[in-house]
Amino acid sequence: MRPRTLCIHGDDSDARTVGAPVEAPIITANSFFTTPDAVSFSAVDMKEGAPYSYSRWANPTVDHLERRVAALEGAEAAVCFASGMSAITGLMLTKLKAGDHLIATDVCYAGAAEFIRDGLPRFGIKVTTVDTSDPANVARALTPETRLVYLETPGNPTLRLADISAIARVAHVAGAELCVDSTIATPLATRPISLGADYVIHSLTKYIGGHGDAIGGAVACYRAKAVELRVEALIHHGGVLNPMAAWLIGRGLETLTVRMREHEINARRVAEYLSKHARVRSVYWPGLPSHPQHELARRQMQNFSGVLSFVADRDGAALAKRLADRLRVFSYAFSLGSTKSLCCYLPTEDLLRTSFRLTGTNAIAYRNWAGDGVFRVSVGLEDADDLIADLDQAMR
Numbered sequence: 523m524r525p526r527t528l529c530i531h532g533d534d535s536d537a538r539t540v541g542a543p544v545e546a547p548i549i550t551a552n553s554f555f556t557t558p559d560a561v562s563f564s565a566v567d568m569k570e571g572a573p574y575s576y577s578r579w580a581n582p583t584v585d586h587l588e589r590r591v592a593a594l595e596g597a598e599a600a601v602c603f604a605s606g607m608s609a610i611t612g613l614m615l616t617k618l619k620a621g622d623h624l625i626a627t628d629v630c631y632a633g634a635a636e637f638i639r640d641g642l643p644r645f646g647i648k649v650t651t652v653d654t655s656d657p658a659n660v661a662r663a664l665t666p667e668t669r670l671v672y673l674e675t676p677g678n679p680t681l682r683l684a685d686i687s688a689i690a691r692v693a694h695v696a697g698a699e700l701c702v703d704s705t706i707a708t709p710l711a712t713r714p715i716s717l718g719a720d721y722v723i724h725s726l727t728k729y730i731g732g733h734g735d736a737i738g739g740a741v742a743c744y745r746a747k748a749v750e751l752r753v754e755a756l757i758h759h760g761g762v763l764n765p766m767a768a769w770l771i772g773r774g775l776e777t778l779t780v781r782m783r784e785h786e787i788n789a790r791r792v793a794e795y796l797s798k799h800a801r802v803r804s805v806y807w808p809g810l811p812s813h814p815q816h817e818l819a820r821r822q823m824q825n826f827s828g829v830l831s832f833v834a835d836r837d838g839a840a841l842a843k844r845l846a847d848r849l850r851v852f853s854y855a856f857s858l859g860s861t862k863s864l865c866c867y868l869p870t871e872d873l874l875r876t877s878f879r880l881t882g883t884n885a886i887a888y889r890n891w892a893g894d895g896v897f898r899v900s901v902g903l904e905d906a907d908d909l910i911a912d913l914d915q916a917m918r
């Protein structure tokens with residue numbers, strides 16, 4: 523089935539039984555299930571397809587969502603987590619041990635950036651952060667100890683891209699695995715597994731859930747790797763997705779195709795409006811020909827998504843205050859991928875000090891891109907004319 527059909531049907535083999543409900547209506551909220559007496563108690567002996575026993579191992583409602591996410595990513599399997607961050611930390615703490623080396627993008631979701639810089643070194647894991655918009659930077663940073671390369675494309679908040687297949691090639695030659703946070707792209711735009719990635723991460727909180735009402739995360743990957751992740755990151759670390767949230771996210775997923783199409787249409791309108799605005803120095807959206815990596819975006823993304831960023835011509839902080847006070851259709855809020863339009867300001871010196879801590883040429887590259895601060899805009903599904911009118915009155 524094609525992605526558009528997969529969003530609706532995914533895995534509904536159960537619903538084909540006569541008399542079964544056509545929608546996936548059942549939330550199996552149960553924490554435990556009765557088990558035959560021969561079931562092993564330890565996760566160490568976990569067998570795939572074992573009967574349900576405890577919802578930290580597996581839960582029918584969460585399983586159903588995992589099969590749907592896997593199908594959309596063209597992956598053998600997926601593992602759901604309590605949040606995008608627990609997917610990221612779960613993967614890293616399962617794959618990496620003391621002495622191992624991680625190469626990570628120098629600019630990404632702030633929670634991931636801080637965990638990579640502060641959390642992992644406490645366990646003796648070595649980290650190098652590089653600007654992954656040039657695969658040569660990754661190639662140069664590889665060492666015999668490198669186990670994992672971590673990308674986010676498009677990256678938050680800069681909308682910088684990374685060339686997944688080029689980086690997969692250099693990582694694999696060096697014996698490292700590649701992990702891609704594809705939250706902003708969604709599986710409708712990019713399927714990183716087909717480009718050579720080993721793991722795809724989603725914050726299901728964002729586009730896949732899509733309605734700002736549930737937090738969740740997922741890792742899509744090959745089956746054997748999913749079993750390893752389930753044992754260590756779910757059964758032992760314990761960050762499982764709640765079945766209620768899984769059901770909400772699965773319901774959101776059904777409309778992903780139509781939402782992404784409209785997000786893209788609206789984002790293009792807002793990006794073109796901002797590009798001509800006197801108070802705006804630059805607009806970054808992968809679908810704009812002016813995006814420095816537009817050619818890569820056209821190759822790697824079948825939908826340019828609804829997140830854009832822009833830099834003010836001067837005094838971003840003053841403009842941020844104005845937007846927070848005056849926007850009426852947009853909400854001034856820190857998230858993305860919702861039906862509602864959101865906007866927030868990320869001051870450069872603050873981010874460089876707290877989340878990114880860039881120095882030397884990396885700091886220069888970031889300042890060149892981000893000026894004194896980046897406005898991150900998640901364009902929602904409202905009428906684009908209302909969104910533009912709202913920005914127009916607020917920025918005047």
Ligand SMILES: *Cc1c(COP(=O)(O)O)cnc(C)c1O
Pocket residue numbers: 605606607608631633634674678703705706725726727728737738739858
């Ligand atoms: C939001 C986000 C995360 C973290 O996800 P949560 O569900 O909030 O934990 C990770 N990566 C990206 C790109 C995000 O936008």
